[in-house]
Amino acid sequence: MAKVLMKGNEAMALAAIEGGCDAFFGYPITPQNEIPEYLSRHMGEKGRVFVQAESEVAAINMVYGAAGAGARALTSSSSPGIALKQEGISYIAGSELPCVIINVMRGGPGLGGIQPSQADYNQVTKGGGNGDYHLLAFAPENLQETVNIIKESFDLADYYRNPVIIAVDGLLGQMMEPVDLEAAPKTEDAKEKKWAADGNSDREGGRNVITSIHLDPLELEQHNLKLKKKYDEMRAKEQRYEMIETDDADIVFVAYGSMARIARSAVKTLREEGIKVGMIRPVTIWPFPEKAFDELSKSVKTLLTLEMSLGQMHEDVRAANNGRFQLDFYGRTGGVVPEPEEIIDHVKRMLEKEGSS
């Protein structure tokens, strides 16, 4: 298929349909409204479910119900709306249900603003809900990658029986870019979900129950260890990242999402000027791609984390770095989208300092 020009939010909505999404439950919030709006127009014609819930809390719990009944369920929201979903997300993870969550991030805290931001890194990767759980978290950098990941995310959610979250900043939600909806691998059809509580208890194996409760601590611990196994599998298999001109780099950027795109421009310009920079671009932000850091050659001098936040991912970079290289950080926050020139300037200042010291 030829590429079509689409708005990020609409492309994500369409990708979800292509990914086999059976049901969407959401609540309006800027800058992701085109997702529910698109789905309200198109889910019905495909015999699928679209419900505008009374709140984000209700929406995530509708997802919980639909997922428990075996459907491929989706919700989308933006930063404060995601905060409201935290309890529900924790339940879904605890009950081992698949679902897909899209977070089109904006500036915070509180109501903050509605411009693009990456200040939800913590709430997305560390879990804002209670308990020992994790989400498989993707942070794509362009619409094609976003579309591919969303299609795949339904399979991954089913495979792990765990929520998958796609965190894009508002810029990706609002921008337009040509995408090829068929470029992505064809999504598998949902396998039969023998565990689903869908009102067929005369099935072989008897009735099904969806719950996150294990009152006996030893039982709950076993359950947590079972979950941990999945997380360990994700850590082993799902760390995704791109190494960009890192081979001979002195300075390696670490950046994801829109920030990575902007940083790519900076890499190009700096390379043109003979400054050896490269980039690790995390595609998954949980599991954090620690493997990428092991691939770096010893000659690297500094890792420069670039974020549209005050340094939330930087903590993970620190941990992954484990004392190996020097660390530096440059970030903008509050919805400010930095320009490549700022990064270039920052790098030059770094080099000057080094030179002078």
Place this chain on the structure above:
Amino acid sequence: MAKVLMKGNEAMALAAIEGGCDAFFGYPITPQNEIPEYLSRHMGEKGRVFVQAESEVAAINMVYGAAGAGARALTSSSSPGIALKQEGISYIAGSELPCVIINVMRGGPGLGGIQPSQADYNQVTKGGGNGDYHLLAFAPENLQETVNIIKESFDLADYYRNPVIIAVDGLLGQMMEPVDLEAAPKTEDAKEKKWAADGNSDREGGRNVITSIHLDPLELEQHNLKLKKKYDEMRAKEQRYEMIETDDADIVFVAYGSMARIARSAVKTLREEGIKVGMIRPVTIWPFPEKAFDELSKSVKTLLTLEMSLGQMHEDVRAANNGRFQLDFYGRTGGVVPEPEEIIDHVKRMLEKEGSS
């Protein structure tokens, strides 16, 4: 005053009253119910406010209102209830209001169980809400310390105009221990809050507005940088921790809260057996006491993180360690409270492995 035997939750409630808490808003949840129950009996007689809210979401927003009107406001809850408060907490931090939040942690994820747990470390320290904000987070290990901290927390909240969270596990909430309510430094009276929107707009300086909104990204960024200054000040001034027999230790535990108490027993026993163990006990978990790690002598071999979770604080230990020492982890989860013997066994296994390798 003589020590009195009190249940943890009741001691916390009383400490809040002593700390000058003007208003409590909460919603029942095990294992912290004795806090609201105690306050429902005693706030009225002091002319203070007790409201059982319709939900945790409403409770944190009542706190938001009361704090904005200049009152010393408190809420308490337990793990899933804290998850529901995340949006509100983000607003309070964004609006720079003081308040105190108590989290009596239980096992998760989801409903999980109601036994003691530390699996909310992430949701307490990394912020489950949206945006670049932090809570000042304490994790005391016994009732006396808890009482002292709660009394102080109202002052700290006022000083920083930021929420303070006290995270204790269910064990501390449910246990009894003698406490001296006057041992703690006298709490300062709340200073006049000139910024409060309390319905006195004929004040000098005109009307007051409480908001977290800054639609202009550059303005929101400035606001975020202003918040960051406070967080930096907290990082500089509020890192609290205890170094226990670390001077000559080969193995240094890192543990907080009930786990630290239990680990103390293990330290004692192991020392008696001639094994040189010590402990870093974080009292603040945000800011994480990185300074403690800098105090360690080079002779330390291994840091052993001990947690009632699957290793949430361990990530911060990794980052703070920055590649210096070997790392190990032992944890129980799901509400299991480990016994000192388990830790002792783990240490002995560690030593054996070392010996054999």
Place this chain on the structure above:
Amino acid sequence: MNTKTVYEPTKGLTEREFHYCPGCTHGIIHKLVAEVLVEKGLLEKSVAVASVGCSVFSYEYFNCDAHQAPHGRAPAVATGIKRVRPDSAVFTYQGDGDLASIGTAEIVHAAHRGENITVIFVNNAIYGMTGGQMAPTTLIGQKTTTSPFGRDKTLTGEPLRISEMLATIPGAAYLERVSVHDPKHIRKAKKSIEKAFDVQMKKQGFSMIEFISTCPVNWGMNPMESIEWAKENMIPYYPLKVFKDKTKGDNDE
């Protein structure tokens, strides 16, 4: 002499013994719902949605597919299930703390959307599971652990009447308040549950049966005293009646 069994434990419940306190009417209500599911042939296609409250484990008892929901969110969870499995029989089982307090928005909007689900609402005027705190349904003067001097109207308002409130919502098709304080009322209550599931299966909209129930332990009474107290104090404030019956035309709107 031959015998004919006129009453036996229903197959609609599992073998698991209830964890409810002695004399707690949660058990009676469970039995009624389960009997109706069996008698209407709905059991196999049912999905029970357990809430958070003493009935949190009702998923262990109802002998059908089940889903445990976060506190107050059962109607949303049920909505998710019903929308993707429209031919199943979906019901929630919720206490008054769950439904009338934290879950207010979810119950109002399930009714508002005319969601084809059935709600079993167990009103015992208290938070049972957490040890007896005040609920929105607690009566004036009633002592609870968070209204230790008796519920005070000036500080906490007067008890919320949920059925009356939901009756104002067009999407609510069948609403009735019943009691299980004696065999006569138990029989009547069962009929009401039947009606509610009929409404659901005919896709006529949202149905809810509110039960006056007891909490002997947290009311500080023995089971018989509790039943009497419910009869004498709750029913006058919470009258037993049909608040909405759309099968008879849009009344009460």
Place this chain on the structure above:
Amino acid sequence: MNTKTVYEPTKGLTEREFHYCPGCTHGIIHKLVAEVLVEKGLLEKSVAVASVGCSVFSYEYFNCDAHQAPHGRAPAVATGIKRVRPDSAVFTYQGDGDLASIGTAEIVHAAHRGENITVIFVNNAIYGMTGGQMAPTTLIGQKTTTSPFGRDKTLTGEPLRISEMLATIPGAAYLERVSVHDPKHIRKAKKSIEKAFDVQMKKQGFSMIEFISTCPVNWGMNPMESIEWAKENMIPYYPLKVFKDKTKGDNDE
């Protein structure tokens, strides 16, 4: 010839110009509330609680202390303020998405507790700020960005009537629905606001004035067409009346 000013911009509003779209009736409602605060001498002791919706910046306009609340939570924020500052005049200003959807639990329970606050509820049958999505108050057949084929009763139920619903709650002391589609109704609406604040200051309980309002931009009409549409379509479904007036005894319960 001397002149007497018979109408001028009220001191109850700041100098800041409204950001509302041309002809949006939010502006009229702002003026009325501000006028009442000034005329009753309440302005200096007032705390306005702005919600999330087009009126999110109302804290920039009301010339008194103000607090911006998370989406739907204004009644909870107002409760926090009023409880610690019982002599202040606390009011929320909320849209229908804010109050009738996400904030359902908070509004119901502010009424339930009989909280002494005043709620200004602006019902424009749509989510204005976010670009025109369906609200619980959207009329059947009305097209919005999330009901692109018109609101369908079978999928989304029939519109929620909030004043009617809250009228069932004992703690609600004064409830009225008004409109601002012409000067006569504007005058009447102002009287209603006065009444609501009187009720609050006399600590008689919860008061709310619901306004039929417009959203020319998202309705896809010009301002005059919007006013006509509101009059012809909204008022028949949302009748203008006093739903509760406890100052005249406990009616409507």
Place this chain on the structure above:
Amino acid sequence: MAKGRIIINEDKCKGCDLCVHHCPVDILALDTSRTNKKGYTPLMVTDPDKCIACAFCAMICPDNVITVERFSKS
């Protein structure tokens, strides 16, 4: 003459007394001389001959303790 009889699943009984109060012919009581597995004083029938098989006891029993059988002639 008894019209029927009740069968008591004794170990499920929680001794709540509700059935006792609702038997129209007043032939039920708790056996206070002993406790069942759960530690409760269980239900007993004091005068089986009077049972009218009305099932009131079973209906009100919250814990599924009672089965009721009616005697038929044929």
Place this chain on the structure above:
Amino acid sequence: MAKGRIIINEDKCKGCDLCVHHCPVDILALDTSRTNKKGYTPLMVTDPDKCIACAFCAMICPDNVITVERFSKS
């Protein structure tokens, strides 16, 4: 004769037309020949002599554009 007059704060006007429709004596119109600072065609009075100072226009104006004065004899 005019009973009063209105004063228009022209740059606040958003040209919504509501006042125009509600003037009982029909003396208001938008001036389509020009735009104000905000870019809207602002309100103007077509026949000031007819104003009855009823303030309807001011009441319905959402943007605080209009002040109304009544003439008094003394």
Place this chain on the structure above:
Amino acid sequence: MNEEKVIIAGFGGQGVMLMGQILSHAATIADLNTTWIPSYGPETRGGTANCAVTIGKERINSPVVSVPDSLVVMNQPSLDKFQKKLKKGGVLIANKSQIPDADYRDDIKVYEVDANKKALEIGNLRVANMVMLGAYIAATGVFSQDEMFAVFEQIFTGKKSELIDLNKQALEAGIQAVGNRVS
């Protein structure tokens, strides 16, 4: 006095929590360190309940008692669950009235008390716990009768002060009963 760690267990409703709290109260009055921890279940009744008390001169670290010095069991399930944890040579006080299958370890000191019966003799089954508590202090010597009485005066106040005498009687009955050491 060395550190004393005791677990007290029984059915919910038998008053085991209060027994432990009384010990911790006594310790507090005596200016000793002490911790009391309950096992708290979901708020549904039935099943066993227990608490663990630690008393000592020194700071108490772990309040969790893995190897108790003493054990007070009010019923069979509690015996079955906890006997194995008791330290070698430790003291076990068993409520004979509710323990049909007594099968005691032989490396511990066992005292059987017919607490339900004694309580009924005194006139109220509910003070069986105080009978057991009396037996416990007598068998271990952790506290004196007077120290216990002092706690009663402190915690049974207001309307509850009527209960003081009854509880004192029960405690005394328990103290006298410890003669019955079985092994």
Place this chain on the structure above:
Amino acid sequence: MNEEKVIIAGFGGQGVMLMGQILSHAATIADLNTTWIPSYGPETRGGTANCAVTIGKERINSPVVSVPDSLVVMNQPSLDKFQKKLKKGGVLIANKSQIPDADYRDDIKVYEVDANKKALEIGNLRVANMVMLGAYIAATGVFSQDEMFAVFEQIFTGKKSELIDLNKQALEAGIQAVGNRVS
């Protein structure tokens, strides 16, 4: 073709978003890479709106345009805000109808178009944006008239297809208007 970065700015309601989207559509049809980003404000009206379009053969990294190659401004505030960002030698298309205080840099190429007037001549003020778009393609040569027409056919479908002719006329008028380069 080198990478072309253009910012298009005006009042909300002047159709600046659509102008940018049409350029990105044309690029997509031509199998070029392109990004379009809006400035999205709160959903309250008034104020300025703008979008930034990048078009190029190579992969586009940053979609954010800090130094545009070209600038299309529909009103005075947009000129004031963006002129300084335009790269040296860049192309500026200005809507003369709404720019009273024209004060242009002298290191750029400026084309003034009386777009409102032209649009009114054609019969609809709302196509002033297409006039400007025509001027833009003529001045820069980024796309041909036919390429634009192709986009019109693609995006104005159904009821909107009535608008095609009107827009074509406006575009042509704009193309013809670029004669008026002022500096």
